[in-house]
Amino acid sequence: MPVLVVGSVGIDHIKTQTEDHPELLGGSASYAAVSASFYAPVRLVGVVGNDFPPQHRALYEAKKIDLEGLEVADGETFRWTGQYEADMNNRKTLSLALNVFEHFSPKIPASYKSTDFVLLANIAPALQSQVLDQIEKPKFVVADTMDLWIEIARPDLLALLKRIDLLVLNDSEAKALTEEGTAIQAGKKLLTWGPKFVIVKKGEHGAILFSKEKLFVLPAFPLDTVFDPTGAGDCFVGALVGYCASKGDASFATLKEALVHATLVASFNVEAFSLRRLEKLTKAEIEARAVEFKEAAGLA
Template sequence: MSLPLLVTGTIGIDTILTPSGRADGVLGGSVSFAAVAALLFADRVDAVSIIGEDFPAHYEAALEAKGVCMNGVERKKGPSFSWTGEYFDNMNKRRTVCANDSVMLEWDVHVPEPLRNHPVLVCCCMVPAQQLKCMEQCPDAALVLSDSMDKWLRRQPELLDAVISRSHITMMNEDEAKEYAQASTVMEAGEFLLSKGAAYAVVKQGEYGATLLGRDAGGNLRMFRCPAYPLKTLVDPTGAGDTF
């Protein structure tokens, strides 16, 4: 029997552009990917998020069919969170064409009372202020993991600092971690994340895997490198970081 997870972040509608084609109006959002991936390891995963009135009912049903508990997901008037992203021949790089935070901007985060005692809280990528509200409503979580992305490094760095300080594990991709730390190497960036208060930092490196950094009881820096499984053909990497 595994510990139940509370996963919070965005659930939305994506448009994806890649060298091999285009997909319009597909299920997206950090919670969608992270929650389904977590079900490979956890018996219960509860989602806390918000969707708009335009969110397709069959996508909501698809997440429930996978086993994601959607009782903590609110549906409000207005358009759902949406993201349009473009990938190039090197799919480690992406460009945000358009992002519409929509109902996310008006979301007054509320974690239902029965979910506040979940021992594991996964704060996927979303507005840092909303991540903090989730953390405040789940003060007894034994393990808190947070993720972020480039636009919050630039728009709300102080709030991002606060999120990391309350996280046991914090995650960023390599480019974002280096930008945040104003560093040129993964090791420097990882050490900077640790300096903000997280016990462990994970720097995601796309097809090259990931690096985990932490400190031992003596304060010495420790590192673990995990390679990625190589793929001959890559079609769409959207959500890979969230599932990780």
């Protein structure tokens, strides 16, 4: 089954302590769509300017991502420049220009409206709700969010939770949103606010999948080196939804396996800048790492 991915599409300039890479493909929808494409057909909705580089569009096309919903507006594409410290968990934004994304209003093509699996990538919750207003009875809706929306758009986010099946966020965001002291308390509380499932990401300590009846804890895949963590969370949620769509199912058992694949695709993504690693990644590499990961985690 296809996956509908709605989110930001941008051009990034990423700096680390040792490297400097301008004009990279970025945005939550880019990372999520490419990751989902390893498992299922993808339909992308976003907006770019008329300066959007043809090589970035070519990457989408190489992954057979449907671009009918990618709007080209008169102006410049959303741009972000960020710099990572020696500890890759810490980064700062050097510049941010919303450009055409500032007035983005998702327009879902008629051919997309019956899509069963919907990923509301990390954009304002009001925009995420606008997407759901245009979709016909989706089977499984996943929403990603971040601390900014918790701080400035809390009412919109709480309203959205009543309309989705799975919420994905990290542990600090979960605790901030619920005002609970632990990730376990936060995850359980979030389930009472609408979603059937919640995934709380804990970075290098893995992730926790919550339902009202069950809980599943998965460690992270151990990596020696991280080159660029940008978009890892978007890759995680994209692969997760793509895997569920490939099975046509979103049960707890399927989500457990999807969580493994989400962790693995995100682990590949950080091995190079932007989407360069995923551009060359094969399903065989994912499957080989899955065997290694399951044996190490005691899941084999």
